Amino acid sequence: MKTKIGVFFGGRTVEHEISIITANQAMSSINTDKYEIIPVYISKKGLMYTGEGLQNLENYKDLDKLISTLTQVTLVNDGEKVVLLRYPTKKLSDNVVNSIDVAFPCMHGTNGEDGTAAGYFEMLNVAYIGPDILASSVGMDKIMMRRAMKEAGIPSLDYVAFYFKDYIKDEEKYLKEIEKKLRYPVIVKAGNLGSSVGIKKAKNHDELIDAIEYSMQYTDRIMVENAIVNLKEINCSVMGEPSDCKPSEVEEPLGAGEILSYQDKYVSGGSKGGTKGEPTSKGNKDKGMASLKRRLPADIPAEMKEEIQKYAVETFKVLGCRGVSRIDFLVDNDTNEVFVNEINTIPGALSYYLWEATGTSFEKEIDELVSLALKRQREREDLTFSYSQNILALQGSKTGKK
DSSP, X not given: OOEEEEEEEXXXXXXXXXXXXXXXXXXXXXXXXXXXXXXXXXXXXXXXXXXXXXXXXXXXXXXXXXXXXXXXXXXXXXXXXXEEXXXXXXXXXXXXXXXXXXXXXXXXXXXXXXXXXXXXXXHHTOEESSOOHHHHHHHHOHHHHHHHHHHHTOOOOOEEEEEHHHHHHOHHHHHHHXXXXXXXXXXXXXXXXXXXXXXXXXXXXXXXXXXXXXXXXXXSEEEEEEOOSSEEEEEEEEEEETTEEEEEEEEEEOOSSSSOOHHHHXXXXXXXXXXXXXXXXXXXXXXXXXXXXXXXXXXXXXXXHHHHHHHHHHHHHHHTOOEEEEXXXXXXXXXXXXXXXXXXXXXXXXXXXXXXXXXXXXXXXHHHHHHHHHHHHHHHHTSOOSOSOOGXXXXXXXXXXX
């Protein structure tokens, strides 16, 4: 019997469309001799749909038409398995549409990669691919991630963080703190978003104010950090679990500007056999994040490569990640210093291209991710989550106030 993989994507996030691309890239590489694919699209309103049309990316050009062909569902644990239940239900009908054995979240950013999806699947008690709630939420939050790196002694840039409501109350206080602790130029970032959303560079006082106001459009928490003037970006993926993980080949993404933007990553990157920026379709993985211009492997000294791979693994372990993550590094070309910038616990295209560079196909990567998910579920089933004794049934027990 085939293992049923529920591929979840979309969601209420600014990275909605990128999630659709990643999911379709993954679904096109799943071995259908071993697995049955159950696509689950989550709309921007948070509604869940399933249907075969979700596996053809061309259909997303007319989303309203696509949704009209789908079945709206909700997930339910019926005591034996997790089922997709038609919603609203129909009287005198079998409302069970399908079931899943493993959940495969391809949901980037908020309301997915930030731990929301992991928490949902844990409540359903279903095996799921990727990091748990804590690793997801810390990894997604740039500020908490930076604090974790500093605590672990992993090199990362100096920063100042604050809530935008506090900034509005006393703008001068935070501007002075930034200019005292840091030096221009600086990078201003939305504290908990990915895909280079809400990020701007500031070279002076006036630009700093503009950059903070720009980032405030996307989040309630802001992080300002030192910018590296002579910068090289290097990425490395890690796959496995905290006790047994390995690094991939390393790449140097080549952006059009000083900061690798959303436009660089997803719209204006080169593609093979298609229009630039056009979403990938089933059977073609060469667009989306995977189409970003890059040097692979990165043109860096062997010693630097080893250092980056070492810190990538350490970052993965410190956060307690599982599955596949991509750790992004900043290199100061003037000093050759290496800094961990951020981690993507559900990376675009699942970083398959970094693993293909090591001889691991996307299909093989998915096999390993499924195996890790099922292993964790077996381990969780051996843990104690409740006591069989019902203290409320004990005679003479005293609980709470009289």
